[in-house]
Amino acid sequence: xxxxxxxxxxxxxxxxxxxxxxxxxxxxxxxxxxxxxxxxxxxxxxxxxxxxxxxxxxxxxxxxxxxxxxxxxxxxxxxxxxxxxxxxxxxxxxxxxxxxxxxxxxxxxxxxxxxxxxxxxxxxxxxxxxxxxxxxxxxxxxxxxxxxxxxxxxxxxxxxxxxxxxxxxxxxxxxxxxxxxxxxxxxxxxxxxxxxxxxxxxxxxxxxxxxxxxxxxxxxxxxxxxxxxxxxxxxxxxxxxxxxxxxxxxxxxxxxxxxxxxxxxxxxxxxxxxxxxxxxxxxxxxxxxxxxxxxxxxxxxxxxxxxxxxxxxxxxxxxxxx
Amino acid sequence: xxxxxxxxxxxxxxxxxxxxxxxxxxxxxxxxxxxxxxxxxxxxxxxxxxxxxxxxxxxxxxxxxxxxxxxxxxxxxxxxxxxxxxxxxxxxxxxxxxxxxxxxxxxxxxxxxxxxxxxxxxxxxxxxxxxxxxxxxxxxxxxxxxxxxxxxxxxxxxxxxxxxxxxxxxxxxxxxxxxxxxxxxxxxxxxxxxxxxxxxxxxxxxxxxxxxxxxxxxxxxxxxxxxxxxxxxxxxxxxxxxxxxxxxxxxxxxxxxxxxxxxxxxxxxxxxxxxxxxxxxxxxxxxxxxxxxxxxxxxxxxxxxxxxxxxxxxxxxxxxxxxxxxxxxxxxxxxxxxxxxxxxxxxxxxxxxxxxxxxxxxxxxxxxxxxxxxxxxxxxxxxxxxxxxxxxxxxxxxxxxxxx
Amino acid sequence: xxxxxxxxxxxxxxxxxxxxxxxxxxxxxxxxxxxxxxxxxxxxxxxxxxxxxxxxxxxxxxxxxxxxxxxxxxxxxxxxxxxxxxxxxxxxxxxxxxxxxxxxxxxxxxxxxxxxxxxxxxxxxxxxxxxxxxxxxxxxxxxxxxxxxxxxxxxxxxxxxxxxxxxxxxx
Numbered sequence: 001x002x003x004x005x006x007x008x009x010x011x012x013x014x015x016x017x018x019x020x021x022x023x024x025x026x027x028x029x030x031x032x033x034x035x036x037x038x039x040x041x042x043x044x045x046x047x048x049x050x051x052x053x054x055x056x057x058x059x060x061x062x063x064x065x066x067x068x069x070x071x072x073x074x075x076x077x078x079x080x081x082x083x084x085x086x087x088x089x090x091x092x093x094x095x096x097x098x099x100x101x102x103x104x105x106x107x108x109x110x111x112x113x114x115x116x117x118x119x120x121x122x123x124x125x126x127x128x129x130x131x132x133x134x135x136x137x138x139x140x141x142x143x144x145x146x147x148x149x150x151x152x153x154x155x156x157x158x159x160x161x162x163x164x165x166x167x168x169x170x171x172x173x174x175x176x177x178x179x180x181x182x183x184x185x186x187x188x189x190x191x192x193x194x195x196x197x198x199x200x201x202x203x204x205x206x207x208x209x210x211x212x213x214x215x216x217x218x219x220x221x222x223x224x225x226x227x228x229x230x231x232x233x234x235x236x237x238x239x240x241x242x243x244x245x246x247x248x249x250x251x252x253x254x255x256x257x258x259x260x261x262x263x264x265x266x267x268x269x270x271x272x273x274x275x276x277x278x279x280x281x282x283x284x285x286x287x288x289x290x291x292x293x294x295x296x297x298x299x300x301x302x303x304x305x306x307x308x309x310x311x312x313x314x315x316x317x318x319x320x321x322x
Numbered sequence: 323x324x325x326x327x328x329x330x331x332x333x334x335x336x337x338x339x340x341x342x343x344x345x346x347x348x349x350x351x352x353x354x355x356x357x358x359x360x361x362x363x364x365x366x367x368x369x370x371x372x373x374x375x376x377x378x379x380x381x382x383x384x385x386x387x388x389x390x391x392x393x394x395x396x397x398x399x400x401x402x403x404x405x406x407x408x409x410x411x412x413x414x415x416x417x418x419x420x421x422x423x424x425x426x427x428x429x430x431x432x433x434x435x436x437x438x439x440x441x442x443x444x445x446x447x448x449x450x451x452x453x454x455x456x457x458x459x460x461x462x463x464x465x466x467x468x469x470x471x472x473x474x475x476x477x478x479x480x481x482x483x484x485x486x487x488x489x490x491x492x493x494x495x496x497x498x499x500x501x502x503x504x505x506x507x508x509x510x511x512x513x514x515x516x517x518x519x520x521x522x523x524x525x526x527x528x529x530x531x532x533x534x535x536x537x538x539x540x541x542x543x544x545x546x547x548x549x550x551x552x553x554x555x556x557x558x559x560x561x562x563x564x565x566x567x568x569x570x571x572x573x574x575x576x577x578x579x580x581x582x583x584x585x586x587x588x589x590x591x592x593x594x595x596x597x598x599x600x601x602x603x604x605x606x607x608x609x610x611x612x613x614x615x616x617x618x619x620x621x622x623x624x625x626x627x628x629x630x631x632x633x634x635x636x637x638x639x640x641x642x643x644x645x646x647x648x649x650x651x652x653x654x655x656x657x658x659x660x661x662x663x664x665x666x667x668x669x670x671x672x673x674x675x676x677x678x679x680x681x682x683x684x685x686x687x688x689x690x691x692x693x694x695x696x697x698x699x700x701x702x703x704x705x706x707x708x709x710x711x712x713x714x715x716x717x718x719x720x721x722x723x724x725x726x
Numbered sequence: 727x728x729x730x731x732x733x734x735x736x737x738x739x740x741x742x743x744x745x746x747x748x749x750x751x752x753x754x755x756x757x758x759x760x761x762x763x764x765x766x767x768x769x770x771x772x773x774x775x776x777x778x779x780x781x782x783x784x785x786x787x788x789x790x791x792x793x794x795x796x797x798x799x800x801x802x803x804x805x806x807x808x809x810x811x812x813x814x815x816x817x818x819x820x821x822x823x824x825x826x827x828x829x830x831x832x833x834x835x836x837x838x839x840x841x842x843x844x845x846x847x848x849x850x851x852x853x854x855x856x857x858x859x860x861x862x863x864x865x866x867x868x869x870x871x872x873x874x875x876x877x878x879x880x881x882x883x884x885x886x887x888x889x890x891x892x893x894x895x896x897x
Contacts (some may be wrong), residue, residue: 062521066389067528077529082717087519089392090528092415095385098377102344102389102397103519107374109343109395136378178548326752328745460785490787492763495745497752593785678788 021215022054029056029085036083037075041244043234043251044072044149047208048120051147054215056086058222059116061185064103065089068121068130070098071156071236072149094129097137100144105110108143116222119146123164124154127191131163134191138198138227145221145228148191159239163189166259167311168304169291171239176294185190185307192265197231199268202228206262208235209252217264233260240253241290253285258312261319276321280307323500329461329491332498333400333426334359336465338369339506340472342424343395343513345374350405351438352488352695353428357400378588380405384412384423392527394518396472397424402488403430403444410448413481417452417543419528422475422513424468425453428488429589429640431673435715439674440488442588442641446618446649452543454482454550455618456570457588461491461498467615469501472510472555477553479516480546485617487590491673501565507537508706509564543560547619554616572621574613575628577603581610584632585686586654588614589675591638591670598682609686625657634664636686638669638696647693670696727780728860729790734799734806737769742873743797743847744775749869750861751779759784772803779860795854799833799846815853817846818849829853829893836888841881852886856893864892 020026032054032062038045056063064087067073073090076083078265091099100119107115119137121130126148137144153171154160167185170176174183195203202221206214214232221228233254235247242250254260255274259282262274286292295301316322334356345364364374373390377383380401387397388694401409401450406427416423428447431437432594445455456471458464464486471482471511472487484490503510517525531539551572558570568574578584585595587711592613602609612628614621629635635658637651647651657666668685672695706718730747734740741762748760756779763774775788796811798804801818807822816822817833831853833846841848848870855866866886871879 029473064393064519068436074530077526079529079535082529084524084526085524087521088526088528089389089519091385091388092411095381095388095412098382098385099389099392100345100439101375101377101382102346102386102391103393104389105344105386106390106393106395106397109371109373111371111392132378133382136382139378140375142375177386177576204556326749326758484893487787490761494759494787496759496784497757590787593787597786676789678791679786680791 015230021212022057023050023211023215025057025085025191026140028053029061031056031085032076032083033085034083035081036149037078037284038071039244040065041237041239041247042071042075043236043247044151045075046211046247047149047214047232047234048072050208050211050214051218051230052086052118053265054218055116055118055145058219062115063118064107064115065118065120066091066096066100066103068125069093069120069156070125071151072122074156093125094155095133096146097146098133100146101137101140101142104143113236117144119144121146122155123148123150123152123191124162124181127160127163127189135194135198138195138200138229141200141226143225143227145218147230147232149232149234151234151239153236153239155236155239163187164191168295168308170294171291174210181294182292192229192231192263196265196268196270198227200227200229201225202264202266204229204264205232205233205260207233207255207260209248209255210262210274213262215284239291241293242288246288250285250288253280256280257282257285258316258321259285259308261315261321263319273319273321279322282312323502324497325500326495326497328355328493328495329464329486330355330428330493331359332461332465332500333468333486334363335500336468337398337426338363339371339501339503340398340469340510341369341396341507342398343372344386344390344397345372346377346383346390346397346399347374347382348377348380348401348405350380350402352430352492353400353402353405353426353595354482355492356426356428380409381412384409384416384425386421387425388412388416388419388421389415391423391515392419392519394515394520396476396513397423397438398425400426402428403432403438406434406444406448411450413448413453416481417463420479420516421481422479423481424471424475425481425483426468427483428492428691429485430488437673440487440490441674442639443672445483445485446641447526448483449618449649452480452547452661453618454480454547454616455485456482456616457485457614458491459590459592460612461486461494461496462567463569464491465498465500466565466567469506469509470570473557474553476513477557477623478546478549481548485589487508489578490590497558499567505564509561550616550619562599570615572616573624573628574615576611576613578610578612578628578632580608581632582608583610583634583636583686584629585609585611586614586629586635586637586650587611587639588617588650589640591640592675594679595628595638595682598679598686601679601683602686607687617650620653620657620687622657625654626661629654629663632663634666636666636668636690638668638677638682642666642669642672643669666690667693668696669694727778727784728795728858728878729793730777730797730860731790731793731811731855732775732777732797732799733803734773735769735803736759736764736771736773738773738799739845740773740799741775743775743851744867746847746869746873747777747779747861749872750851750855750864750865752867753868754861756781756861757784763789773804784855795858797850797854799850806878813857815850815857817850827855831889831893833885833889836885840884840888841878848882848886849889852888852890853893856890858897863887
């Protein structure tokens with residue numbers, strides 16, 4: 001497939017129709033239709049649209065979604081309006097994986113094997129408060145594709161730290177003050193690796209910088225049954241302090257620096273990685289985000305930058321990204 | 323079919339006859355035998371089609387029920403005590419979303435201190451959650467009311483919790499007439515959801531509702547529950563007509579018609595109370611009892627009518643509102659406002675302390691203050707209060723163990 | 727109404743004994759209510775179980791404080807028990823002092839002999855039935871066979887019968 005620069009080209013007209021992306025198809029579901037209340041430049045809105053449209057195409061329109069509380073849920077359903085063009089249920093913050101399990105169970109009991117189930121949540125609802133339910137869903141191998149839109153914080157409630165917030169990042173509960181400004185080192189968890197440890201059929205990471213890859217991974221996941229997990233890095237311009245027009249570029253810098261490894265795995269093993277095309281130092285990724293400003297002003301914190309670079313180096317080595 | 327079996331097993335057999343399609347199950351004493359029974363019924367194909375899911379917590383159990391019910395399946399779960407608290411967020415969510423989930427609560431005390439024995443504090447903690455709350459007096463009634471509960475829930479789109487006393491009923495082996503499967507099928511048609519997640523007709527369920535509409539939504543929940551005041555007796559009547567025995571309903575009097583003193587209570591203690599009423603009647607006392615079968619919605623008019631002729635009302639209850647007093651007593655006083663009737667609230671049986679006929683006899687034939695605690699160790703609590711401070715249970719240990 | 731209180735330790739089948747008696751009474755067409763009183767479940771801890779038998783519906787739910795018969799499955803509990811009941815059956819080989827009628831039943835031995843395991847319940851029930859007629863022996867046998875299968879059922883029934891016949895012989 002030809003290399004895409006940025007997202008200027010949504011679909012490639014040179015390709016035969018069946019090889020084109022979902023978004024290139026005028027018959028796409030447009031499952032999150034226009035009119036939702038997301039911020040401009042919202043990475044989650046972009047990612048979710050791609051994910052849900054692909055899942056709908058793969059399931060031939062037979063899909064039910066369970067959504068955790070969070071930005072996506074709030075901006076998509078400003079009562080009495082809803083942006084969703086598929087059957088969609090929001091219960092509470094921490095139970096989206098369990099609700100999805102329940103929907104899947106109902107469909108199975110009713111013999112409706114043609115209808116598939118998608119669980120969705122942000123990093124807070126997935127990695128923290130929803131973690132027990134997520135692990136339960138994995139452990140039972142319930143037939144659900146769960147997608148985590150990771151913007152590395154509780155953004156809906158005003159940018160607080162979550163278990164997915166990276167070290168040194170400023171949030172409202174990890175301000176850039178004190179001995180260790182921003183989020184501390186030595187905490188946090190990798191939901192994709194934990195998902196992998198459950199030995200479920202499919203685990204993958206993706207970002208909004210490579211939307212064709214994201215679509216392809218959704219399609220691949222929908223081609224299987226059992227518990228599947230997709231972890232998507234989505235830029236939050238507001239929470240990260242980035243320009244709205246930079247959302248895709250920043251997500252790309254996350255992958256090209258090595259800080260966000262893009263890979264696929266199955267039954268406990270990594271099976272494929274997306275190699276870094278043009279490696280960049282972590283500074284290139286951190287500079288455009290005001291949540292990392294304290295690493296550059298009033299003084300350049302080479303010590304902290306070195307620690308972050310070491311994390312990127314470790315990912316590159318661990319996953320074989322170069 | 324007449325059987326002699328454990329209450330939990332009777333409930334499991336009956337719930338199976340109600341054909342739930344999805345069961346979310348997490349164990350907690352003293353409900354475990356119910357979900358164990360259902361698990362085996364599903365595994366052996368006696369309950370099919372049904373997905374039995376061993377969830378990772380009670381919160382997950384109710385969440386699974388929410389998803390399944392929204393997708394159009396008849397769903398069921400069971401819990402007690404701490405488990406009910408742990409799922410509380412989802413309990414409120416289920417009623418707010420109008421999902422007709424049926425749940426058995428095997429009533430057990432809430433900690434701390436941890437206590438596995440029977441009282442009503444668990445169910446009472448959820449009394450404002452928008453669920454219909456039914457209390458049964460015996461295992462036969464537990465069986466009968468579960469069948470009615472599914473009908474009721476699905477007719478109104480309101481979840482129903484069937485409360486039966488943990489250990490006292492769940493673990494009691496007694497005579498039960500199990501309804502025949504075909505009779506249950508005739509009484510309980512397949513679930514026809516009012517709204518359902520269906521790709522053929524997509525809808526959004528669970529949107530945020532702001533100040534401009536929230537009050538109306540909540541009012542409608544209240545109005546829906548009030549509809550149950552008509553639906554419950556009707557469904558109970560239909561059940562009696564078909565199965566030949568009375569059960570459920572809103573309230574039931576026992577020798578209360580001409581009574582001067584009426585004892586009000588919920589659940590299995592009514593059996594003991596009825597025995598005591600008979601003894602006191604034999605002694606010439608004009609005493610009766612009123613069983614509250616439906617606690618939520620509160621059948622205010624029915625309670626008022628049943629008690630209006632009494633001079634004295636004694637509410638015996640197995641829970642209380644810390645810092646205030648009785649809960650059922652509060653609701654009874656509301657029903658009797660304006661009437662010149664003395665109401666005494668007796669808190670009894672907390673944490674599984676047996677309510678004996680001897681203690682009841684003593685209490686019912688004494689002058690009672692507005693609020694009292696049955697069989698309280700007055701000396702022990704007086705010493706604790708004199709000594710003061712810190713965690714009551716842990717400090718009390720010193721006195722109970724006989725140390726200075 | 728006839729009330730029996732069973733005492734023993736967790737793992738000795740105390741709850742099962744109460745339930746078997748209730749099952750037997752049911753088979754005789756009588757009303758029966760059996761229920762346990764225990765702490766957090768673990769073997770070795772003292773356990774109590776109750777069984778009421780009557781010809782009319784049993785409504786009360788309180789523990790039996792005034793039993794017509796007391797069944798003690800574990801003699802190591804004797805020192806902690808109030809043995810004032812009209813009839814006391816004790817699983818032991820030794821002597822027991824109690825105000826009412828005492829029947830010694832070597833139930834553990836009978837169980838080992840007939841069942842191969844030291845579970846004294848059915849033997850004590852056989853003795854209880856013989857001493858009081860609270861149920862028929864036939865009903866007790868049917869209850870045991872409903873609860874247990876094959877050789878285990880046979881063993882329990884035989885232990886019960888041995889104790890039952892022994893009590894009748896000494897009556």
